[in-house]
Amino acid sequence: MSSTDAFEPGQHHEAQATSFGSAADVYERGRPGYPAEAVDWLLPAGAQNVVDLGAGTGKLTRLLVERVPDVTAIEPSAGMREQLIRNVPGVQVLPGSAERLPIDGATADAVLAAQAWHWVDPERAVPEVARVLKPGGVLGLLWNIREGAAPWLDALESIMSAASAATESDMASESPQVGDPFGPIERRDFRWTFEMTPETVEAMVASRSYVITLSPSDREAMLGEVRDLLRTHPDTAGRATVGMPYVTRCSRAILPA
Numbered sequence: 001m002s003s004t005d006a007f008e009p010g011q012h013h014e015a016q017a018t019s020f021g022s023a024a025d026v027y028e029r030g031r032p033g034y035p036a037e038a039v040d041w042l043l044p045a046g047a048q049n050v051v052d053l054g055a056g057t058g059k060l061t062r063l064l065v066e067r068v069p070d071v072t073a074i075e076p077s078a079g080m081r082e083q084l085i086r087n088v089p090g091v092q093v094l095p096g097s098a099e100r101l102p103i104d105g106a107t108a109d110a111v112l113a114a115q116a117w118h119w120v121d122p123e124r125a126v127p128e129v130a131r132v133l134k135p136g137g138v139l140g141l142l143w144n145i146r147e148g149a150a151p152w153l154d155a156l157e158s159i160m161s162a163a164s165a166a167t168e169s170d171m172a173s174e175s176p177q178v179g180d181p182f183g184p185i186e187r188r189d190f191r192w193t194f195e196m197t198p199e200t201v202e203a204m205v206a207s208r209s210y211v212i213t214l215s216p217s218d219r220e221a222m223l224g225e226v227r228d229l230l231r232t233h234p235d236t237a238g239r240a241t242v243g244m245p246y247v248t249r250c251s252r253a254i255l256p257a
Contacts, residue, residue, distance in 0.1 A: 023212045024079040028057040028087070030203030032144055032194040034114060038248045039063045041188055042140030047109040051132065053098055054116025057083040058091075060142075064112070065091055072108075074101060098125035103132040112140040118172035122179070130181050135257040139182060140250065143173035147191070148245030152235035159225045160205060173249040182253035190248040195241045198230040204244075 039060070043050065047068050052061045055073035057080055064071045065088060073088070074096040075081045081093050096102045098113070098120040111129045113120075129139050146153070178185055196204065205211060205226050211219055230236045 023207055024057055024077070024083045026203050027080070027207040028083050030200055030205070030207040031057075031059060031115075032204075032244070032246060033059045034063060034142060034144065035190045035192045035248055036063060038142060038188075038190040038250050039067065039112075041190075042110070042112055042138065042142065042250055042252050043067060044109055044136075044138045049108050051101070051103060051108045051111040053101075053111050053113040053129075054119065055084055055093070056080050056115070058087040060112060060114040061088045061091055068109075072103065074103075099128055101128050101132050105131050106134050108132050108137060109134060110138040110140055112142070114142050115144065117141045117176050118143075122177040126178055126180075126182070130255055133255045135255060137255045138252050139178060139255070140252045141173075141176050141178075142248055142250045144246045144248050145173055146244065147247040150235060152229065152233045152242070153245075155229050155233060156201075156205075156226065159222060159229065160208070160211075162222065173251075176251050178251075178253045182255055185251045185253045188250050190250065191245070192248070193243040193245050196244050197241055198227070198236070198239075201230060201242065201244070202226050 043064075049070045050064055050068045050072075052064055052071060052073045055061050055075045056077075058073065061071060061073050061084065071091055073084055073091055073093045075084060075093065076095060076097045078095070081095065084091075084093055094102050098116075111133060117125075133139070146157070176185065202223055206219070206223060211222060214222065230242075236242050
């Protein structure tokens with residue numbers, strides 16, 4: 001029995017949602033950042049105060065501090081916060097969640113959540129985000145989704161699908177739950193390629209919540225299959241890097257003024 005088999009559905013979701021702190025270093029090594037044009041599309045013009053919600057190890061935070069004078073990173077996991085503080089020195093990092101933001105009301109020009117909104121409770125998170133936004137402020141959501149057609153990628157997805165046939169992030173990124181009091185959601189996709197070493201590909205797989213929560217033996221068996229694939233497949237054998245095609249799915253909604 002794998003470790004995920006021990007959970008009821010609600011418990012399984014909670015276990016996955018809280019799993020990342022124990023694998024923060026792997027997450028940092030294996031996850032891509034985000035294309036600059038996606039961040040620029042999500043940020044409102046002239047933004048001065050932005051909240052990075054579920055900031056993780058700072059993948060999005062690094063881009064925000066280059067664009068916005070005042071960035072506050074909110075991250076519930078202590079392990080992820082430690083990585084974030086090392087990766088983005090000087091940024092304000094606070095514990096918290098979408099359902100309970102340690103931010104004063106009507107102070108943020110935007111709240112952005114990268115690779116995170118599928119973990120929140122929208123019924124509680126939406127009014128809380130609306131509380132901290134200024135009138136006319138933006139809620140911006142983004143996800144990196146692997147997207148491409150190549151024999152080695154098909155083989156990789158087959159290995160990963162043994163643990164999860166369809167991830168919550170894949171489904172949530174298509175039509176994220178927001179609703180009142182926000183206006184209608186605008187969507188835009190940005191396609192790009194992330195060059196990865198074999199070690200980075202393995203770390204990317206290892207950083208998935210459904211892999212983190214496998215039993216140690218099941219997790220190592222899966223990662224062994226990934227290493228074998230990269231070492232032997234004609235598309236990847238002997239290559240220093242491989243291109244991983246991504247689409248960054250972005251959604252934004254505006255709080256009425």
